[in-house]
Amino acid sequence: MKIAKTLRVFALALLAAVLTTSCSIEQVKDDGKIAIDNIMTRTSIRSFTDRAVSADTIEMLLRAGMSAPTAVNKQPWHFVVITDRAVMDSLGGNGRQSQMWKESPLAIAVCGDMDKALEGPAQAFWIQDCSAATENILLAAHALGLGAVWTGCYPMVERMTNVSQVLNLPDNLVPLCVIVMGYPNESPEPKDKWKPENVTYNKFE
Ligand SMILES: Cc1cc2nc3c(=O)[nH]c(=O)nc-3n(C[C@H](O)[C@H](O)[C@H](O)COP(=O)(O)O)c2cc1C
Numbered sequence: 001m002k003i004a005k006t007l008r009v010f011a012l013a014l015l016a017a018v019l020t021t022s023c024s025i026e027q028v029k030d031d032g033k034i035a036i037d038n039i040m041t042r043t044s045i046r047s048f049t050d051r052a053v054s055a056d057t058i059e060m061l062l063r064a065g066m067s068a069p070t071a072v073n074k075q076p077w078h079f080v081v082i083t084d085r086a087v088m089d090s091l092g093g094n095g096r097q098s099q100m101w102k103e104s105p106l107a108i109a110v111c112g113d114m115d116k117a118l119e120g121p122a123q124a125f126w127i128q129d130c131s132a133a134t135e136n137i138l139l140a141a142h143a144l145g146l147g148a149v150w151t152g153c154y155p156m157v158e159r160m161t162n163v164s165q166v167l168n169l170p171d172n173l174v175p176l177c178v179i180v181m182g183y184p185n186e187s188p189e190p191k192d193k194w195k196p197e198n199v200t201y202n203k204f205e
Pocket of ligand 1: 042043044045046097149150151152153190191
């Protein structure tokens, strides 16, 4: 009798363990779908409402950026958070895209820090490191309901000079890009970029 009760308790515990495991696997699958959907639905946003972005949200974006992989884990970057209207307008200037800058409540300049970068030919890995951080920030922004667009600086000397001057960057910081952000005031369809002809398996014949 006692053995039967022990067996029943053991069987129930086993069932609970199996159910818990399968539930958590299902959960991971769902999280995976959400992550993939976030990647596939991100698209550049260039018009913003006047809603401010909270300090907590800004920190989340920066944490996402700093989670990126970097060569030899050097993390050769510095992020300049821009919320000041006058600084933002100066960055936007009077060019073709100045309206987008006038609307945006937040921008993050992603800079390579040459004092933290690898030496020799490997120094150029900072570009890939900072690009990975930039994409992480774009994806985090999308997941948080923000819209964002990558505006390139490096290697365009004129843009780099302008951003360096406006942000008063020291010589060791090279601006890769400025991510212009805010809550979206437009909802463009994400572009379908799937082109099988851009893929080769194994060797070219
Ligand atoms: C290196 C780089 C530089 C870019 N510079 C600009 C820019 O100066 N202004 C702009 O509006 N978009 C810029 N973009 C955004 C691209 O135009 C955009 O990603 C591309 O058209 C694909 O559209 P999607 O982001 O909606 O998929 C840049 C993107 C990259 C990766």
